[in-house]
Amino acid sequence: MRDLFRRAGIDTPELDARLLAEIAFGMDRLELVNREREIAEPEALAKLQGFATRRLRGEPVVRIIGEKEFWGLSFTLNEATLVPRPETEMLVRRGLEILEGRSHKRILDLGSGTGCIPIAILRASPSATAVAVDLSSEAIVAAQWNAERHDVAKRFDARHGSWFDPLQVGESFDLITSNPPYIERAAIDSLPPEVKDHDPRLALDGGRDGLDAYRIIVGEAFHWLKPGGALVVEIGSMQGAAVRSMFLKAGFAEIVLEKDLAGLDRVVVGHHL
Ligand SMILES: C[S@@+](CC[C@H](N)C(=O)[O-])C[C@H]1O[C@@H](n2cnc3c(N)ncnc32)[C@H](O)[C@@H]1O
Structure with missing residues (x-):
């Protein structure tokens, strides 16, 4: 063979x-x-x-x-889930640092896919609880299954819907993470075949300029964070300046733009002081 x-x-x-x-x-x-x-x-x-x-x-x-390793754990995939990427582990690492020393540790992960980000955090932080949201009901099934596989299902609440829609008035979080779809729509067809033909469009398509999801997520996250909490998002390598200015406009402080191992802008972090 x-x-x-x-x-x-x-x-x-x-x-x-x-x-x-x-x-x-x-x-x-x-x-x-x-x-x-x-x-x-x-x-x-x-x-x-x-x-x-x-x-x-x-x-x-x-x-x-039908499996991919992330943060040392194996995640089950289905047709609606993105294959977790190694650079996304940066969100887990940064998220755990932010949660350290906080007492309640309530996490919200937006666009959860396999559930890899919140499940990795829950495994490493036994007192934390997580809400995971995805617009794909099939992705929610995969995330729920992965939470059971990794023995965190009791602390994992998977909800179907768009971004903040499934949340209830009065909920608040210590940490919000998101690796949203961020590819410019017109660029999707030029991606390698294993991505464009096999990763779901809903997980890739960030709208005309790739920034549609950030406009909603960064714009609204501040409202759902507890004082001292933080928002951590993954970005495309050319989106640092645009997303950073959205964080500023939304009221975040101590905004940091982090690079991945290839030296490319990959993560933006902002704090709700
Ligand atoms: C880039 S993938 C990330 C998946 C996973 N968090 C990871 O890092 O592997 C983006 C995810 O956002 C979900 N998504 C797209 N639009 C959404 C929306 N309006 N509300 C919630 N989730 C959405 C997709 O279904 C997909 O699972």
Whole structure:
């Protein structure tokens, strides 16, 4: 299979073949090597054949496997969820710092997808509780399942709706996080096929200039934060100045623009003093 993948120009043919074989045969890497010479069950072979066909058609391995690791935890994906990206772990790290020393630790995550951000925070902060909102009801199902998988379901409240709509008057939060859709609509078709053909449009499309979600989120978050709380958002690398000025206009203080490991603007943090 790896030769087939190599000939098809797949970047990591060996790794992809191994990961798909592990799932198809239900074995880990070591077991696969040790049992290499055994005759495989026809069902497992058929499964592997199906996986290979999907990979050769351009579907990313994580989509075929239906799992992605984030913050050291495995998250189940479905068709409505974005594949969590490593740079999004910056929101978790920063969020945990903000929550440190606070007594109630109530989090709101907007556009939750798999639930990766709040679930990672809940795992690392046992006294915290989280509300996770997504416009996709299928994403909400995935987030709820992931919360159960990671044993935080009792502290995790997944709500279906648009941004702040599912909240009730009087609710307030110590931390609001969001990795909203931020790709300019016209740029979506130029994204790599594994993104534009497999990540859901609702998770990518940030409107004409990519900033639609920030106009609502940054504009309204201040109202839902407790004094001393903070808003942490992920941004596209060219959106730092525009989003920073939205934070200023909304009344946030101590605004910080953080870069990712590639040196690109990636996160904006603002405090409600
Ligand atoms: C870029 S994805 C981020 C998913 C996840 N937080 C992560 O970091 O992997 C954006 C998410 O926002 C959701 N979304 C889009 N529009 C929304 C809206 N109006 N209200 C709530 N969620 C929305 C999408 O369904 C998607 O799950």
